[in-house]
Amino acid sequence: MKVGIFGGTFDPIHYGHLITAVAVKEIRNLDKIIFIPSFIAPHKTDRISSPPEHRIEMLKIAIKGIPYFDYSDYEIKKEGVSFTIDTLRFLKNNYKDIELIIGYDNLLDFRNWKAPEDILKLIKLVVLKRKVISEPLEKDKFYFASELIETPTIEISATDIRDRVRNNKPINFLVPDNVMEYINHFNLYKD
Numbered sequence: 001m002k003v004g005i006f007g008g009t010f011d012p013i014h015y016g017h018l019i020t021a022v023a024v025k026e027i028r029n030l031d032k033i034i035f036i037p038s039f040i041a042p043h044k045t046d047r048i049s050s051p052p053e054h055r056i057e058m059l060k061i062a063i064k065g066i067p068y069f070d071y072s073d074y075e076i077k078k079e080g081v082s083f084t085i086d087t088l089r090f091l092k093n094n095y096k097d098i099e100l101i102i103g104y105d106n107l108l109d110f111r112n113w114k115a116p117e118d119i120l121k122l123i124k125l126v127v128l129k130r131k132v133i134s135e136p137l138e139k140d141k142f143y144f145a146s147e148l149i150e151t152p153t154i155e156i157s158a159t160d161i162r163d164r165v166r167n168n169k170p171i172n173f174l175v176p177d178n179v180m181e182y183i184n185h186f187n188l189y190k191d
């Protein structure tokens, strides 16, 4: 069993995540992808995300019925700051062959993650295409250790979706319909 681990805030999960996850599954020949919402992302401690119960519920309804997509509530149940190294050590008990899926924006910051070298010893780092504001002047060892894959570039971000909702703009075609209905029902992102 070869699994892909896709972590994030997922506030909310959107088609950028879902479309690229399907592509990475096919390109890397993965048996399944496990989405893992963070309780608190280490690089987002200065901002308040939606309650984890909402974020994981949206994730669940977005992937419902897709046999090769799964989720884990490990980080949410654990609470505190969700460090990927801790989650991977836990997952290694069940899965031997793990690929960690991150967006290109996150690769550029990977050296600042907790124990990046140890992460690389546990998993293969797979990087999704994503536009970044500025390319790094120097590529670091993590860049060279990773597998950059040709996923479609889908320019959707959760930040943009939250802004659109706040400004009463439609979010059709950015998130699955049932996620859109969930956001409306619980009045998320309206402040």
Ligand code: ATP
Pocket (backbone or CB within 6 Å): 007, 008, 009, 010, 011, 015, 016, 017, 020, 101, 102, 103, 104, 105, 106, 128, 129, 130, 153, 154, 155, 156, 157, 158, 159, 160
């Ligand atoms: P925010 O705008 O709130 O920062 P986000 O849209 O970047 O959120 P996250 O939940 O933080 O979404 O992302 C989880 C992971 O998915 C990260 O590794 C991120 O790089 C990646 N990702 C998010 N959106 C895309 C996209 N459109 N294409 C490829 N990767 C993406």
